[in-house]
Amino acid sequence: MTHNQEIGPKFHPELTPPLEELEAQERRLVFRQFTFDDAWALGTLLVELARESQAPVAIDIHRAGQQLFHAALPGSSPDNDAWIARKRRVVERYGSASYLVGARFRAKGSTFEESSRLDPDEYAAHGGSFPITVEGVGVIGAVTVSGLPQLQDHRFVVAALEQYLGLDRD
Template sequence: MTPRITPELTPTVEELEAEERRLVFRHFTHDDAWTLGSRLVELARERQAPVAIDIHRAGQQLFHAALPGSTPDNDAWITRKRRVVERYGCSSYLVGTRYRARGTTFEDSSRLDPDEYAAHGGAFPIHVEGAGVIGTVTVSGLPQLDDHHLVVEALEEFLDV
């Protein structure tokens, strides 16, 4: 399983923004969703991570997997995290980090229903050159920074960066 990240290794807003600028697709097809989702499943199985994995593009679910130990709650978290990416155009972890950097929380200051939106790590934008954010890849089941790192690791491999 992915090791738990210690607070001193928590990424800054600037580091998270740089990560997003680096992880941009040239295109994103149904086959790309399958390949990326399958790699996430492999990584999660290697770590015995009890996660659910979801990939959406333009409102359509292109990939979903629920590994042993995941629960229906993980699917609810996926939906809430995905809505944050769709609304803000950046990772759910970055959104939450921006609020924490201002000395508050997403739940206290966003004015959005926490039953509908969760600025917790694990949802990442699928950003295509020249098109912007066209979808999301989301993992739920681990501590939020570990969810985020799992998605980023798979994206880095897929994009070879």
């Protein structure tokens, strides 16, 4: 795959998947537990997938306020780290994927920036941060990617979680 090719299925960049599809992803992508070793293994998988596709991304995994994994690949920049922090804060505040949060605002005819009343320098409801949910516990952290268009960032994380958890794609 070349640098300019998309990761995952072909799609129109502005076409938001249905809310039901995004919500179903969150119900499916649940861990039995999430340890330091899980963070390392998931982060390493994300790096391998990004290298295979030459994706210019930064990758971050946080649990309970602690950074457990971080990697920056060629083509990424410090701006990606700022985007990671902003998208991760949305997951921490809303308990849902950053892309899903933005999609919910758009479905109501508004935008996150217009209606959330949150500082856009601190929060970004753009794709790429996905909640780490543990069965019987709830959301304990987030896995975040930044560097691709937002829907591609979201799909990249979802595909890696599906692979890591051994689930078939929708």
